[in-house]
Amino acid sequence: MSDGLASGVSRFLQSLRNERRLSPHTESAYAHDLKTLVAYCDEHSVTEWDGLDPQHIRSFAAQVHRRGLAPRSVQRRLSATRSLFRYLIREGELKRDPSADVQAPKSRKRLPVTLDADTMARLLEFRADDSLALRDKAIMELFYSSGLRLAELLGLDLADLDLRDRAVRVMGKGRKDRIVPVGRQAVAAVSRWLAERATIAGVGEMAVFVGMNGRRLGPRIVQRRIAQWARRQGLPEHVHPHMFRHSFASHLLESSGDLRAVQ
Secondary structure, three states: OOHHHHHHHHHHHHHHHHHHOOOHHHHHHHHHHHHHHHHHHHHOOOOOHHHOOHHHHHHHHHHHHHOOOOHHHHHHHHHHHHHHHHHHHHOOOOOOOOOOOOOOOOOOOOOOOOOOHHHHHHHHOOOOOOHHHHHHHHHHHHHHHHOOOHHHHHOOEHHHEEOOOOEEEEEOHHHOEEEEEOOHHHHHHHHHHHHHHOOOOOOOOOEOOEOOOOOEOOHHHHHHHHHHHHHHOOOOOOOOHHHHHHHHHHHHHHHOOOOOOOO
């Protein structure tokens, strides 16, 4: 290993400790990533940092990718490399960043996690024997029926509901209103909840979904309650609100509309 390369990495890591006060774990990750860069330089007879050019960095990224490193990990390795080069430029030891225009291979987008129709039916088929269960069932039926985002559901006011026409008005991204259809089972569940809500909601509270304190629900409560119901119903996976939206879209495509969402 070239003394010049090793010295540059050592001083860079020292600066991370002193200036950015990174955790030992993070510093160790930087050291590991840069060790592979130095090894690449040794293989290609590069003895000084200013001997690297963009083609070297592209070759380095391609090499570690070919050896089985995932795209996300290649991105991290390039990020460590860029941090080192910024430090060396700041210290006057490098005039330009040879990694500036080098991109890591793109990560495959993860497919959204969904519940199949049978699992969703199993989750929703519980008896609502108290106020919280009535509310939670209405929330989950509405999520699944209409494909709402969590923020959209929590933002619903009583004036947004039109259960007679089986529709709900939601404020989506960009603060744009849209009208969303509501399935029969969701209408029934929301109607039962509204009768119970009248005994719980605080004076002047307009939110459709409220907690036992009578005020509008927050996202953490909804997330926690859905996870609890999934466990009670014996589902093996962790269930969160966004899964309803993805499942709604997936099942709608699979069944050409013949499901809870449009019944």
